Amino acid sequence: MKESKLKLFKQRLFALHIAAGITFSIIMYLAIFFGVFAIFLPYIQNWEKPSRYIEKSDITKIDYNYMVEEVLKNPDFPRDNILINLPGRLGDTAVSVQNRFVKPIVFNPNTNEKIEDESKEITYLAAFLNELHYGQPLKLIGRLAFGFTAVGTLALVVTGLILIYLFKFKYQAKNRQALFSTIHVKIFTWAFVPFLLITISGAVMNVGLISAPPMAKMLTHGEAKAIDELVGSTLFPQNKPIKKENIEVSMLPLNQLLIKAQEINPQLTFKQIKLINWNDKTARVEFIGYNPYKPFLNGGIFNIPYVALDAHTGELLENKKVLDNIIPVFVAEGLFFLHFLFGIDIFSRVIVALIMALCGVAIGFGVMLWLEKKAKKFEGKITFYHWMGKLSLATMVGVVPATAVLFILQWTLPFTLEDRVLWQQGLFYNVWLFTLFWSFYRINSYQASKEFLFIGGVLFIVAVFMHLTSFNFQTLLNSYFGVDITLVLFGLLLIYISKKLPKNREDFTLTKIFKKGKTDEKTI
Incomplete structure (x- = not known):
């Protein structure tokens, strides 16, 4: 009796983890993607201003x-x-x-x-990337969506840890499903502590600060309109x-x-x-x-x-x-x-950024694992084409060339252009939207991913070239070469991944990388 109840509990917990994961994965990935840029916000916001x-x-x-x-x-x-x-x-x-x-x-x-x-009407690159990190472009709706996603991610972390404890995972890469599972589980096993702490703080800042004013009114029967009136004298x-x-x-x-x-x-x-x-x-x-x-x-x-x-x-x-x-x-x-x-300091920021970037990769492989299980049902029958796969492709991979366009426009649009920031952000959204159309147009999602990554890598490198050719040598000596170097390295990494990524789903096998692992009873 106990074994049957435990088995049922495992099945329901696993189903809950999958459902919550697919529900929150896209927004959480975007929060992490733009959050990595936000980690370097002090450097980007000075790189974007010639006056600095x-x-x-x-x-x-x-x-x-x-x-x-x-x-x-x-x-x-x-x-x-x-x-x-x-x-x-x-x-x-x-x-x-x-x-x-x-x-x-x-x-x-x-x-x-x-x-x-330079005012925010002239250049707003770093601040805009930071706003995308927590949903500010959509105002209250965006902040609530990103805030509740952070709360939902906390549940994902907890259920994931319980699943790792209950199931004995076989960390091998015999097939695509096992490979995606291994990458997803291993990364979060090692990185869940910083990921959990940062997610908790993000949830508090988004949902907590938004809900603070109505809570203050309720506690004081309408006398206090903001939380500062209650705790301001203590905290400030x-x-x-x-x-x-x-x-x-x-x-x-x-x-x-x-x-x-x-x-x-x-x-x-x-x-x-x-x-x-x-x-x-x-x-x-x-x-x-x-x-x-x-x-x-x-x-x-x-x-x-x-x-x-x-x-x-x-x-x-x-x-x-x-x-x-x-x-x-x-x-x-x-x-x-x-x-x-x-x-x-910059060294610590790089470490945090790498950890969060790995967490973003883990989320991506989690979605790929879910899609792989869906595709298995149609193996050898028809070409697998799923709306969630196309939406995830445009959101998670299509955002790369769109973001690269932001950096290129920073140095191609004249600083005297009227509504300069509006043009820059508008073109960013249009490029991102185009990747959605292209994702649905391309039957082969792997081919589309290769194209997005390659174009994104080239555009990031071009952005650096445009920056370096916008000023004379003497001015550039006081520039922020750290940002340029990072963008070039990121661009080269994207190009390398695009070359290594297989063109077809059937060719995605990396068993040589994962030869060593735990022997186990079950792979999920």
Whole structure:
């Protein structure tokens, strides 16, 4: 009796895993695909802006006082809570002086000259890729769809782990079904921990933040309209406002105060300077930073360490350290850190990107496994043609050349073109839609995949060529060659895969790669 119940449980759990997998696979794949680009967002958003091709500078040798005085010549610029973003913050090479109520003023840190900053109407590549990552182009519907997909993926991870525990998988590649199963199971077996943590944080940010306002209204019977009104004082504690004495005094050079702040707390990597009551006797300067020795706990949204100095005398007013906070703040900070990777270096970002890319590959092979089982029913009878296979082909593989078009258009469309971003995004959607038509037109999905991958690889390499030929050599010396190199390597990888991928389903056998494995009772 127990064996029959266990067998029934296994069958139902397996059926649930398959149904949920097919339901959420496409959206989850897109979230991962664009999420890999979002991991490198700081580098892409500076690569796309010609104004950021500036020689790197020493943050302790920049004349910030001059820039502040230049900004304050505008009578409409607020005099309090001025925020200076230092070079190096999010990979930026420029200095920006801003206030939450006005547009930032950008300076070249080496020459102190104002820079004409490209607005989001002129270039929006990195931000658009990030929005595609969480469904923002479809507004609320898109965010909910991607959010609930993340929640559904959590169920997939749990059921998958249970299935791995209950079934004894035979990690071999005797046939296509066994090969796809092996790749799907093995990748997620090794990568499920980071995948699970990142998915949880994504679900919280999409579904959690969307549902927060109505939940706040319900809990307070309509008194609170946002979650900040309930937990804002805990997660975002504010210092008491400092009353001005209206006595104008001289301000010490900010770069000298920055050096002093580094001496006070050498563990911090400073990213911003906040000016309070500037030019007044009560003026306060907060040097905001990030402690790379305590990841997950600081540098993001909630827990921000800083060194506060008197702008007139240089006296230490406050030295807020990473651990000077409460547990709820650390929990919130850690949750968001998992997704935004605050302060993480390029090496760590590459590792996370590779892990997530492998998870995307595992999802793709999971869909191929399902389609292979469907195709088995028609083996030797008729050519297998399934709408889900064609939709998956256009979504998962067709998105590659469409994304490559985005990068090409970044350097082929003139920056003076009216509605430039609209043209760029519109052509991206049209190319992506064309891959859907081509997927249904091509009977042989493997042939269509080879074409998409090859064209995508060539286009990514062409995008780099267009970038390098858009500027003179001297300007390119300060460019972000890391992005160019990555795009070329990605393009070459796509071309290599397109050449190795078989033209026919029957030729997809890689048993030589998977000779070693566990001996087992059953292959799923």
